[in-house]
Amino acid sequence: MEDVLGNSSFLANSFPLQSIFDSSCEGDKFPLGFMELLGVQDFTSTPLFDTTHQFPSLETDPPMKIESPDAFNLPATPNSSSISSASSDAVNDEAVKVDEQEEDQQKTKKQLKPKKINQKRQREPRFAFMTKSEVDHLEDGYRWRKYGQKAVKNSPFPRSYYRCTSSSCNVKKRVERSFTDPSIVVTTYEGQHTHPSPLMPRPSLGGSHLNSAIAAGAAFGMPMQRSQTHYYHHRQHPFGNTLSALGHDGSSINAGFLHERRLCSSGQSLLKDHGLLQDIIPSHMLKEE
DNA sequence: CGCTTTTGACCTGCGC
DNA sequence: GCGCAGGTCAAAAGCG
Numbered sequence: 001m002e003d004v005l006g007n008s009s010f011l012a013n014s015f016p017l018q019s020i021f022d023s024s025c026e027g028d029k030f031p032l033g034f035m036e037l038l039g040v041q042d043f044t045s046t047p048l049f050d051t052t053h054q055f056p057s058l059e060t061d062p063p064m065k066i067e068s069p070d071a072f073n074l075p076a077t078p079n080s081s082s083i084s085s086a087s088s089d090a091v092n093d094e095a096v097k098v099d100e101q102e103e104d105q106q107k108t109k110k111q112l113k114p115k116k117i118n119q120k121r122q123r124e125p126r127f128a129f130m131t132k133s134e135v136d137h138l139e140d141g142y143r144w145r146k147y148g149q150k151a152v153k154n155s156p157f158p159r160s161y162y163r164c165t166s167s168s169c170n171v172k173k174r175v176e177r178s179f180t181d182p183s184i185v186v187t188t189y190e191g192q193h194t195h196p197s198p199l200m201p202r203p204s205l206g207g208s209h210l211n212s213a214i215a216a217g218a219a220f221g222m223p224m225q226r227s228q229t230h231y232y233h234h235r236q237h238p239f240g241n242t243l244s245a246l247g248h249d250g251s252s253i254n255a256g257f258l259h260e261r262r263l264c265s266s267g268q269s270l271l272k273d274h275g276l277l278q279d280i281i282p283s284h285m286l287k288e289e
Numbered sequence: 290c291g292c293t294t295t296t297g298a299c300c301t302g303c304g305c
Numbered sequence: 306g307c308g309c310a311g312g313t314c315a316a317a318a319g320c321g
Contacts, residue, residue: 149294159311
């Protein structure tokens with residue numbers, strides 16, 4: 001399991017971009033499940049993003065990143081520029097949430113039952129991506145504890161739920177295997193780490209672009225992959241301040257993440273991403289939510 | 290002994 | 306309102 005970096009095989013550049021996002025996102029339920037989305041036909045013809053354009057600095061193996069989530073509510077236009085929609089329900093009063101969550105967590109832990117604190121369960125920003133790997137649980141520099149596993153409808157593979165073991169960090173991730181291609185692991189991160197990676201990448205892991213990718217990944221809890229990984233934004237971009245800079249939600253990208261960003265400042269991809277997101281996300285979309 | 294994983298039960302939201 | 310599916314909890318088991 002610790003051999004992820006070495007053992008995983010990765011998607012070839014030809015691997016199709018697919019629109020994938022969390023079907024469980026509130027307010028935007030999709031008729032298709034996560035894995036079903038993976039099976040979207042004809043995905044090769046209409047990549048959502050020109051990844052080479054997106055990650056010009058990652059010459060050999062640019063992570064493919066896809067804005068996803070709610071944007072796909074848009075009337076079936078797989079090739080329309082998909083936009084992440086940072087939905088506000090995910091971030092509404094997130095600033096407050098940081099404090100409240102701790103309380104809530106304590107409450108819910110003790111009482112377990114009263115779960116109806118807010119009408120809608122608050123969702124953290126999500127970020128999904130696919131990786132071709134033999135192992136389900138990819139090493140991403142953080143420590144995770146599995147807290148659940150569920151069978152997924154229409155998929156022979158179960159979905160596993162992990163939580164960051166850091167007590168103050170409420171980042172979660174879901175891991176499931178594509179039933180269309182069992183060699184592909186789909187990982188969805190939810191939330192942002194509030195602490196540096198305990199297993200931060202070593203400076204000499206590989207090429208500079210690799211370090212960048214890893215650093216970027218680690219900042220958001222993404223696996224350290226050597227090669228092709230497909231990223232999908234959920235609701236928000238992982239690099240929070242982009243939207244807030246655009247005045248989308250007014251705030252809440254948590255400072256912890258920004259801090260991490262700095263920790264990972266070697267990641268040029270971050271900067272690229274940042275800029276790209278701004279290009280990608282039309283302001284009207286941001287306002288809509 | 291402490292931490293992680295497993296697993297069944299329970300909760301919640303959504304579509305019909 | 307009901308049923309389904311996703312998500313979470315927590316006790317028990319497993320492991321180092």
